[in-house]
Amino acid sequence: MPVPFSHVSDAYDVIVIGSGLGGLTSANRLAYCGHKVLLLEYHHKLGGLAAWFKRRGHIFDVSLHGFPFGMVKTCKKYWNREIMNSIVQLKKIVFDNPQFSLQTTFDRQDFTAILNERFRIPQQTIDRFFETVSSMNFYDDRTMTTRELFEQFFPGRTDVHRLLMEPITYANGSTLDDPAITYGIVFSNFMNRGVFTFEGGTDRLIGLMTAELEKNGVTICTRSKVEHIIVEKGRVRGVEVNGRTIAARAVVSNSGITNTIDNLTDHKAFSESFLEKASAIRVNNSSCQVYIGIEKGQHIPDIGDLLFTSTAPEFDSQELLDLHTRSKTFSLYYPKTRPGHNRYTIVASMNSRYEDWKNLTDEQYAGEKRQLIERTISDLDRYLPGVKAKIDWIEAATPRTFNHYTLHTSGTSFGTKFEGLDISRSIFKEVGGLFHVGSVGIIMSGWLGAINYGVIVANDADGYLRSLNG
Amino acid sequence: MTREDIKTLILEIIQDIDDEADFDNLDPGKPLRDQLDLDSMDFLDIVMELRKRHQLQIPEADYPHLATLNSCVDYLEPLLKDA
Secondary structure, X not given: OOOOHHHOOOEEEEEEEOOOHHHHHHHHHHHHOOOOEEEEOOOOOOOOOOOEEEEOOEEEEOOOOOEOOHHHHHHHHHOOHHHHOOEEEEOOEEEEOOOOEEEEOOOHHHHHHHHHHHOOOOHHHHHHHHHHHHOOOOOOOOOOEHHHHHHHHOOOOHHHHHHHHHHXXXXXXXXXXXXXXXXXXXXXXXXXXXXXXXXXXXXXXXXXXXXXXHHOOOEEEOOOOEEEEEEEOOEEEEEEEOOEEEEEEEEEEOOOHHHHHHHHOOHHHOOHHHHHHHHXXXXXXXXXXXXXXXXXXXXXXXXXXXXXXXXXXXOOHHHHHOOOOOEEEEEEEOHHHOOOOOOOEEEEEEEEOHHHHHOOXXXXXXXHHHHHHHHHHHHXXXXXXXXXXXXXXXXXXXXXXXHHHHOOHHHOXXXXXXXXXXXXXXXXXXXXXXXXXXXXXXXXXXXXXXXXXXXXXXXXXXXXXXXXXX | OOHHHHHHHHHHHHHHHOOOOOOOOOOOOOEHHHHHOOOHXXXXXXXXXXXXXXXXXXXXXXXXXXXXXXXXHHHXXXXXXXX
């Protein structure tokens, strides 16, 4: 359990600010390396966007929608076997839109068959496409966009583009105009073996991670909002939090990269050229979600685990972001999600722009939220006729909600665009001992990306701390 | 450390990363990545483990030296001569 703030010591080797999956993982790795670690979280719960909340006996998962198989190895190496053993496959991925309706296990074998038999793409083209995307690395050429990649292999085939792109847009907020590598790396990760989830839900995962951190000696303190990162003579000295100064030789910020630079650190600590590059970082889009609880005792049939639905004629990155988008995914949580907790919940997710929501009056805001809920119920009714009568809880989250709970700039739910990666990777060259971990560059996002990035950054921080020891 | 010790050390670290790793047919002159299904995260683990166990700081530019078992030994031998 997190400790009261009064139990926190005056000095640590390293302080981790924020407890998203990246921050949790960095803290765990640094403790494993033998450092004295303090983890500070402003919210009363750990997990960052790996969040859940309870309403009328329902438990809603905010970002547990499916991750790649690579999560198994990652959890085994950087967490523990109990966490690894709770990873299970989601076998029924459904697409439904005016261009096609189909069901898939979302892996290379099944996608190859679908592309070949249903979309009549020659086997050779499919193989070449898969070879191209699976050999992509983040340091590769980044001038080619995803749109150009698709046009190269499947010219004019907007139906194929939709099949390939739609799920990834929901997974990492990328668009057809982002670098193709941000698409290829994430898509290949999924195509390896399909889509997986965590049995027991987000609450169980974060509970197991918290226990592991405590076992490894990490001091955890919630409701602790860091006000300032202290930098002296080009090096990190600690943080100011809840009116106290806590000393540390290194700080790993799992706050957003833009927050870290603009709100937590004095700009004087950075060079002008660094600040100029940092000011060009574009944050990714935010999201809207509608959380639906099915009344206790009622049940719904198995219509799939993840439904990518749209009534828009073609895939269009802008349409997906529209305030009134006709595209959304439904994540279905059957009793198998939380064995023993015999409930059904459904979460509808849409991509959304903070700018569209931030200036609405209270009345307009409430009205848009109501409409969002109504559109969601009527879309869901196509797959679950009469579902409205079974719902006993429904509420919506908007980009404003995401901003409120995560403090992310513009409520981004997918971190930053590609340029954020360079800044995140080079911040410690500007200020000795200051590291950043979090969703950056599109590829370091999602549950798997966040955890792996936590390991990469912990390696940097460990190298720095050990260099101080001589 | 002798060359043999270093070889044992590397294989021990890889075994910790992947307890199912099979070294029986390992060709020390060929890339570890291809033979043992290691990814870039696994190589990072090797770097971190060498730092933890032997206080070795391996700069990112030197990671390519860890490609094969032989190149690991060549690279680490002078660094671990007093270990």
